[in-house]
Amino acid sequence: MSKPLEGIKIIDFTHVQAGPACTQLLAWFGADVIKVERPGAGDVTRNQLRHVKDADALYFTMLNSNKRSLTLDTKTAQGKEVLTKLIQDSDVMVENFGPGALDRMGFTWEHIQSLNPGMILASVKGFSEGHAYEDLKVYENVAQCAGGAASTTGFWDGPPTVSAAALGDSNTGMHLAIGILTALHQKIKTGKGQKVAVSMQDSVLNLCRVKLRDQQRLDALGYLEEYPQYPHGEFSDVVPRGGNAGGGGQPGWVLKCKGWETDPNAYIYFTVQGHAWAPICKALNKPEWIDDPAYNTAEARQDKIFDIFAFIENWLADKTKFEAIDILRKFDIPCAPVLSMKEIANDPSLRASGTVVEVDHPKLGKYLTVGSPIKFSDVTVEVTASPLLGQHTNEVLAQLGYSQEEISAMHDAKAV
Numbered sequence: 001m002s003k004p005l006e007g008i009k010i011i012d013f014t015h016v017q018a019g020p021a022c023t024q025l026l027a028w029f030g031a032d033v034i035k036v037e038r039p040g041a042g043d044v045t046r047n048q049l050r051h052v053k054d055a056d057a058l059y060f061t062m063l064n065s066n067k068r069s070l071t072l073d074t075k076t077a078q079g080k081e082v083l084t085k086l087i088q089d090s091d092v093m094v095e096n097f098g099p100g101a102l103d104r105m106g107f108t109w110e111h112i113q114s115l116n117p118g119m120i121l122a123s124v125k126g127f128s129e130g131h132a133y134e135d136l137k138v139y140e141n142v143a144q145c146a147g148g149a150a151s152t153t154g155f156w157d158g159p160p161t162v163s164a165a166a167l168g169d170s171n172t173g174m175h176l177a178i179g180i181l182t183a184l185h186q187k188i189k190t191g192k193g194q195k196v197a198v199s200m201q202d203s204v205l206n207l208c209r210v211k212l213r214d215q216q217r218l219d220a221l222g223y224l225e226e227y228p229q230y231p232h233g234e235f236s237d238v239v240p241r242g243g244n245a246g247g248g249g250q251p252g253w254v255l256k257c258k259g260w261e262t263d264p265n266a267y268i269y270f271t272v273q274g275h276a277w278a279p280i281c282k283a284l285n286k287p288e289w290i291d292d293p294a295y296n297t298a299e300a301r302q303d304k305i306f307d308i309f310a311f312i313e314n315w316l317a318d319k320t321k322f323e324a325i326d327i328l329r330k331f332d333i334p335c336a337p338v339l340s341m342k343e344i345a346n347d348p349s350l351r352a353s354g355t356v357v358e359v360d361h362p363k364l365g366k367y368l369t370v371g372s373p374i375k376f377s378d379v380t381v382e383v384t385a386s387p388l389l390g391q392h393t394n395e396v397l398a399q400l401g402y403s404q405e406e407i408s409a410m411h412d413a414k415a416v
């Protein structure tokens with residue numbers, strides 16, 4: 001069966017994580033993604049944190065599956081000529097170079113449009129065009145700090161904290177993918193391409209939307225009732241770090257289970273969802289709390305929520321996280337075990353759903369990667385190995401119409 005994006009040609013001029021995460025997604029869904037890399041070097045992540053000598057690092061293989069690799073020195077005249085042909089022959093070009101790099105290479109948006117009016121140019125930058133910091137180069141944690149995530153993550157008595165989730169990188173790539181698909185859809189109607197730009201700061205902030213909500217509530221009220229600082233602690237004039245609080249209006253916390261003294265992940269997340277109060281009391285064997293006015297509303301529970309969590313931890317003391325969830329799930333309580341990466345890697349459900357997949361790589365051997373988190377009823381996503389550096393150079397050049405002699409000359413001139 002053909003894939004949904006089959007026939008869409010994408011020049012993948014991306015590196016590190018933000019751009020490659022976007023183009024990998026499009027490649028899974030069938031686009032022909034040609035990764036353009038500098039001859040001899042390639043994407044810097046091919047070499048970063050290698051654990052097998054002479055084999056591409058997992059950082060690269062896990063972000064570049066299902067693509068083809070073309071080496072091209074786009075600063076040489078021949079390289080520019082090949083890139084020009086590629087632009088004329090493609091639907092989308094994705095890039096996440098430092099600010100101004102594409103212009104310095106000679107491929108301004110105006111020039112790209114003149115070469116191919118249908119071209120969609122999709123860019124990731126740290127900050128949006130016109131922003132006071134638009135000239136800055138940006139990596140993941142920088143974006144988390146600039147987008148409001150770090151200031152609102154962590155505990156109130158600790159420093160701003162970055163998340164392990166790639167809110168700045170892969171998250172921005174996912175935003176860009178949505179932008180590209182939207183532009184492709186518009187092109188069906190107008191026949192025209194356009195520029196799609198996503199900044200890492202904006203993408204982080206988009207996920208921190210509820211914290212901007214909280215800032216406005218704090219400005220108006222002087223307190224935030226769902227934060228651990230309420231009612232006993234102090235609020236300043238900025239949204240505080242709330243530790244492991246729910247943030248969405250349902251109080252919750254990470255609670256210790258049996259074995260927490262030695263296992264750093266022997267915890268569950270427990271949510272005291274308002275309308276689940278009666279089942280929670282039943283599960284905890286505390287029926288007298290169900291109708292007790294000191295407990296039976298969210299407002300009444302607020303000033304003793306940490307006493308309630310302490311009571312639940314006491315209940316959890318002789319149960320592993322998995323035993324606890326097996327009991328709590330019968331009462332419809334929103335909760336989950338804190339899973340370690342090792343548990344996730346070996347989780348049979350994640351393997352069965354194709355979310356964790358094993359891939360065979362010619363040099364690296366078998367490795368695990370995260371497959372498509374998006375599931376379709378009519379599309380099967382197969383994850384194939386990432387390309388070796390320049391693996392498809394000759395093939396792509398031949399498809400662009402170059403003869404074997406011309407291709408050999410380009411190799412000799414080190415343009416590819």
Ligand code: CAO
Binds near residue numbers: 036038105125136137
């Ligand atoms: N042939 C010839 N030159 C090439 C090339 C090729 N195939 N591919 C890249 N280059 C050149 C660029 O043209 C650029 O040259 P100039 O600076 O001389 O004009 C040069 O390589 C460096 O590119 P860069 O600025 O993108 O790379 P960097 O390592 O200095 O910075 C990064 C990396 C990620 C900080 C920067 O690219 C950036 O800020 N990108 C935008 C934000 C982003 O995506 N960050 C997330 C990365 S994931 O954590």
